[in-house]
Amino acid sequence: MKTLLARPWIWAWVAAALAFALTAAISQNQGAWGLAVAALTFSAFSVIVGLGQMFVITLGPGNVDLSIPATMTLAGTVSLKVMDGGAGAEVTGLAIALAIGAGVGLTNYLLILLIRIPPIIATLAASFLYQSLAIWSNRGLRVKPPESLAEFAVGRSLGLPNLALLALVLSVLAWVALNRAAYGRQISAIGQNPRAARLSGLPVEAVRLATYMLCAVLAGLCGFLLSCFSGGAALNMGQEYLLASIAVVVIGGSSIGGGRSNVPGIWAGALFLFLIVSMLNSYGLGAGVRLLMTGLIIIAIVAVGSRGPRGT
Amino acid sequence: MRPDLRILLPVLSLAVLLALVFWLQPRAMSYRGLNLLFNLAVPIALATVAQMIIIMVNDIDLSMGTFVSFVACVTATFVHDTPVIGYLMLAGAVLAYAAIGALIQARDLPAIVVTLGMSFVWAGLAVLVLPTPGGAAPEWLRTLMTARPPFVPMAVIAAALIALVGHLIVMRSSFGVLLRGLGGNEKSVAKAGWSPVLLRASAYGLAGLFAVLAGMTLVGLTTAADANIALRYTLLSIAGVILGGGEFTGGRVSPVGAVIGALTLTLAASFLSFLKLSSDWQIGAQGAILILVLAARLLFARRARA
Numbered sequence: 001m002k003t004l005l006a007r008p009w010i011w012a013w014v015a016a017a018l019a020f021a022l023t024a025a026i027s028q029n030q031g032a033w034g035l036a037v038a039a040l041t042f043s044a045f046s047v048i049v050g051l052g053q054m055f056v057i058t059l060g061p062g063n064v065d066l067s068i069p070a071t072m073t074l075a076g077t078v079s080l081k082v083m084d085g086g087a088g089a090e091v092t093g094l095a096i097a098l099a100i101g102a103g104v105g106l107t108n109y110l111l112i113l114l115i116r117i118p119p120i121i122a123t124l125a126a127s128f129l130y131q132s133l134a135i136w137s138n139r140g141l142r143v144k145p146p147e148s149l150a151e152f153a154v155g156r157s158l159g160l161p162n163l164a165l166l167a168l169v170l171s172v173l174a175w176v177a178l179n180r181a182a183y184g185r186q187i188s189a190i191g192q193n194p195r196a197a198r199l200s201g202l203p204v205e206a207v208r209l210a211t212y213m214l215c216a217v218l219a220g221l222c223g224f225l226l227s228c229f230s231g232g233a234a235l236n237m238g239q240e241y242l243l244a245s246i247a248v249v250v251i252g253g254s255s256i257g258g259g260r261s262n263v264p265g266i267w268a269g270a271l272f273l274f275l276i277v278s279m280l281n282s283y284g285l286g287a288g289v290r291l292l293m294t295g296l297i298i299i300a301i302v303a304v305g306s307r308g309p310r311g312t
Numbered sequence: 313m314r315p316d317l318r319i320l321l322p323v324l325s326l327a328v329l330l331a332l333v334f335w336l337q338p339r340a341m342s343y344r345g346l347n348l349l350f351n352l353a354v355p356i357a358l359a360t361v362a363q364m365i366i367i368m369v370n371d372i373d374l375s376m377g378t379f380v381s382f383v384a385c386v387t388a389t390f391v392h393d394t395p396v397i398g399y400l401m402l403a404g405a406v407l408a409y410a411a412i413g414a415l416i417q418a419r420d421l422p423a424i425v426v427t428l429g430m431s432f433v434w435a436g437l438a439v440l441v442l443p444t445p446g447g448a449a450p451e452w453l454r455t456l457m458t459a460r461p462p463f464v465p466m467a468v469i470a471a472a473l474i475a476l477v478g479h480l481i482v483m484r485s486s487f488g489v490l491l492r493g494l495g496g497n498e499k500s501v502a503k504a505g506w507s508p509v510l511l512r513a514s515a516y517g518l519a520g521l522f523a524v525l526a527g528m529t530l531v532g533l534t535t536a537a538d539a540n541i542a543l544r545y546t547l548l549s550i551a552g553v554i555l556g557g558g559e560f561t562g563g564r565v566s567p568v569g570a571v572i573g574a575l576t577l578t579l580a581a582s583f584l585s586f587l588k589l590s591s592d593w594q595i596g597a598q599g600a601i602l603i604l605v606l607a608a609r610l611l612f613a614r615r616a617r618a
Contacts (some may be wrong), residue, residue: 299426
C-alpha cells in the first residue's frame with residue numbers, strides 16, 4: 001500500500017475515479033458502462049499523442065513538441081485523400097500517415113539541430129508549414145474513410161472499444177521501452193543531465209532524433225485513427241490535442257522538467273480530462289462555465305500534485 | 313552576443329522586409345501606406361512586450377491570446393457601458409496574473425501547464441462576458457487609436473513609445489534589474505534578500521498590465537470584439553520575442569527588440585498579401601519567415617564569436 005501511494009501516477013487515478021463516480025451518478029441516460037466505453041474510446045486519442053509527448057518531455061527542460069496538432073491534421077487529410085474511401089487501400093493509407101509522421105519528426109529534429117533553436121519554437125514554426133501543407137492538400141474536401149476502417153474505429157472487440165485496445169497495446173510497448181529497454185534509460189539520463197549523458201558516451205543526438213520521430217509518428221497514427229473515427233479529416237481536428245498531449249503527461253505525474261516519466265499516469269490523465277468535460281456537460285453547464293472549470297481543475301490538480309516548493 | 317549586436321538582427325530583418333514591401337508596392341511609401349501597414353502592430357507589440365516579461369523570468373505564457381481576447385471582450389462591453397465596473401474587472405485581471413506568478417513560484421509549477429490551463433479560464437470568461445461577437449469601443453479609445461498626428465502615423469509613434477517605456481522599466485530601473493536577475497540566477501536574488509514569490513508575482517502582474525493594454529488598443533482599432541479575436545497572439549507574441557533577439561533562458565531579453573520583432577511580424581503579413589500568395593500558404597510562409605530569421609540569427613552569433 002505504501003509503495004502504491006508513492007507512485008507518481010496514483011493521484012491522477014484517484015482524480016479520474018472520482019470524476020467517473022461523479023459523472024456516472026448524474027448521467028442516468030447512458031449508465032456507468034456506457035460512460036466507461038465512451039471515456040476509453042476518446043481517451044485512446046489523447047493517450048496515443050500523450051505517449052509521444054511523454055518521450056519528448058522526458059528529454060529534459062524545453063523539450064516539447066508543439067507540432068502535434070498540425071501533424072495529426074496533415075496525416076489525416078493526406079492519408080484519407082490517398083485512400084479516397086475505397087476498399088483495399090487501407091494499408092497504403094496507414095503507411096502514408098506513418099511516413100508523414102516520420103518526415104515531420106525528422107524535419108523537427110533537423111531544425112532543432114541545425115538552427116539550434118529551442119524545440120518549442122522549432123516545432124511551433126514548423127507546425128505552420130505542416131498546417132499550410134494540410135490546407136493546400138485538402139482544399140476543403142471532405143473524403144470519407146474506407147468502410148472497413150470506419151467500422152474498425154467505432155467497433156469493439158471482447159466488449160472493449162478497438163481504439164482503446166490499440167492504445168493499450170501501444171502503452172504496454174511504451175512502458176517496456178521506457179522502463180525495461182536501453183532506450184528508456186537513455187532518454188531519462190539525457191533528461192536528468194544531458195552533459196553527463198554525453199560525457200558517458202550515450203548517442204545523445206541519435207536518441208533525440210529517434211524520440212522526435214517517434215512522437216511525430218504517433219501523432220500521424222492518431223490523426224489517421226481520428227479521421228477514420230469521425231468520418232473524415234478536418235483542418236482543426238488536431239486543435240484540442242495540443243493541450244491534451246501536454247496535460248495528460250503532467251497530470252499523470254511525469255516531471256515536465258524531464259528525466260522522470262511514467263506510462264500509467266498518461267491513461268489516468270486522459271481519462272480524467274475526458275471525464276471532467278463530460279461531468280460538466282451532464283451538469284448542463286454552458287460553454288463558458290465549462291471552459292472555466294476545466295482550466296481551474298487542471299491547474300488545481302497540477303498544483304496539488306506538484307512536489308512542493310523549490311528545493312524541498 | 314553583445315547587446316548592441318543582439319539588436320542589429322531584428323533591425324536588419326525589419327529593414328529588409330520594409331524594403332521588399334516598398335519595392336512590391338511603392339504606394340506604401342507614404343503616411344497613409346505606413347499607417348495601413350502598421351495599423352495592427354500596436355496591440356501585437358504590447359502583447360509581445362508582455363510575453364517578453366514572462367520569458368525574461370524563464371517562463372512561457374501560452375494563455376496570452378485568450379487573455380488579450382478576454383480583455384477585448386471586457387473593454388467592448390463593461391468598459392464601454394459601465395466604466396467603473398469595467399476598469400475594476402481589468403484591474404482584477406492584472407491581479408489574477410500576479411497571483412498566477414506567485415502560485416507558479418510558490419509551488420514550483422511548470423508555467424507551460426499552468427498557462428495552458430489559464431487559457432481555458434480566460435476563454436471561458438470571455439465567452440461569459442460576450443457570448444456573441446459585438447460590443448463597442450469606448451469613445452476615447454477609438455479617438456486615440458484612430459488619431460492622425462502630423463508627419464508620423466499613430467502606429468509608429470505608439471510603437472516607439474512602447475519600446476521606450478519597456479526599455480526604461482526592464483533595462484533601466486532597479487525593478488527591471490531584479491526581474492532579470494530572477495531569470496538569470498534565482499538563487500542569488502533570493503540570497504540577496506528578495507522574495508522570489510513576490511518578484512515572480514510582480515513580473516506576471518507587469519506582463520498582465522501590458523496584455524491588458526494590448527486588448528484595449530485592439531478594441532480601439534477593431535471597434536468590436538469577440539471571444540476569439542486575439543487567439544493568434546499567443547504564437548505571434550512568442551515569435552516576436554524571439555525575432556527581437558530574446559533568449560529563452562537567463563533573463564536575456566530586449567524590449568526594443570521585442571517591439572521591432574512585433575513590427576516585423578505585422579509587416580510579414582502585409583508582405584505576404586502583397587505577394588498575392590495563395591491563402592493556403594499564408595500561415596506556412598509566416599512559419600518559413602520565422603525559421604529564416606532564426607537561421608540568420610545563427611550566422612550572426614557565429615560572426616560575433618569569431
